[in-house]
Amino acid sequence: MIKLITISSACLALTLTACSKEQTAELVQSDTDNATEQSQTLRIAAAANLSDVLPEIIAAYQADKTPPAQAIDVTYASSGKLYAQITSGAPYDIFLSANQEFPAKLAKEKLDNAKSADEATHESFTYTQGQLALYSVNKSLKGLNTTTLNALLMSESDSKITIANPELAPYGKSAQAYLQSQNIFDTLTEQSRIIQAENIGQAFQYAHTGNVDYGFVAQSQLTAIKATPEQFYTLAPDAYPPILQDGLVISDTTAATDFSNYLRSPAGQQYFSDAGYLAIE
Incomplete structure (x- = not known):
């Protein structure tokens, strides 16, 4: 009986050790994934009219994060030119257009090209006028x-x-x-x-x-x-026709979604209002 108890105890110890190692490996992998995403640069394709207000919004967004938000790189150009770049494979995480047409077209194309119904896609959103x-x-x-x-x-x-x-x-x-x-x-x-x-x-x-x-x-x-x-x-x-400006999250990174939410938050909208844009509902 004593031998059986000893063997059972040994097996239990081995099982707990294996579980502990597995959990540790999962935590390490999770930390690695988070660190990798945090170290990656968030790439934004932005309409040329945003060149005056977007730097202020980005600075406020980064200052609001603890730890500080990852680096953000912005390319400014006409909405049509940016749309063409994205459809040609340019690696942007967020598209901020000066109209609604281009983000809507891009969202539809991404949905049509999704490999399965479970593949994540995003809808366009209005962030200013x-x-x-x-x-x-x-x-x-x-x-x-x-x-x-x-x-x-x-x-x-x-x-x-x-x-x-x-x-x-x-x-x-x-x-x-x-x-x-x-x-x-x-x-x-x-x-x-x-x-x-x-x-x-x-x-x-x-x-x-x-x-x-x-x-x-x-x-x-x-x-x-x-x-x-x-x-x-x-x-x-x-x-004149309303200049409703829409955006689209292109990648699946947490930072892309988080920044797009900040744009539509009261803090983000205040920057737009101060910069000469009309408030959105």
Whole structure:
């Protein structure tokens, strides 16, 4: 009987040792996985109009984390160009567009290409709404309204007006839609007065450097430089198609989901409001 008890005790000790080693291995693997994810850089593809506000949001997000959040790398370009890069395999974790169309298309494509029904996919989300403004460093825009704005643009036959590429940049698309709704886009085009920029960032540079007389730009860009009242006119939000800006989490990393949630949090939304965007519900 004593021998049996001794053997049973030995077997129990071996079993507990094996379990302990297995649990330790699982914990080590879990810690390794967490450390690996923490050390990886979070890659964000962001619309050009976000270049002024996103760095502040990222800094606040990283400062709010304990331990500090992982490194974040941002590529700014037109939404259409970023969409093309992502569909070609660019390794981004989050796509922040200046419209709703590109994230929705990308989400559908990812769902259609999912290898199984269980494969994780994400839905697009709205994180802010942009405002369109006319900007000039050459001419005073003080006291303008819709009627006088159209008269101003049409009366100066030699003035140049820049808009972002409507095919790639949502701000350019809304600017074109506004000019068309006022029945002046075709005339301006025929007079070769519209200078097309690749994205909203380039459109702002054309106007800011005085290379063109007027530029349809993002209100956030003007807020960032503290433009004076006579330098810009903010168009009424109902005067052009809403510039609802959507995003999409592309990868399955925890950090990508966490950052996208921060964008929509009260703290994240306050940064957008302060930067010249409209609040989202």
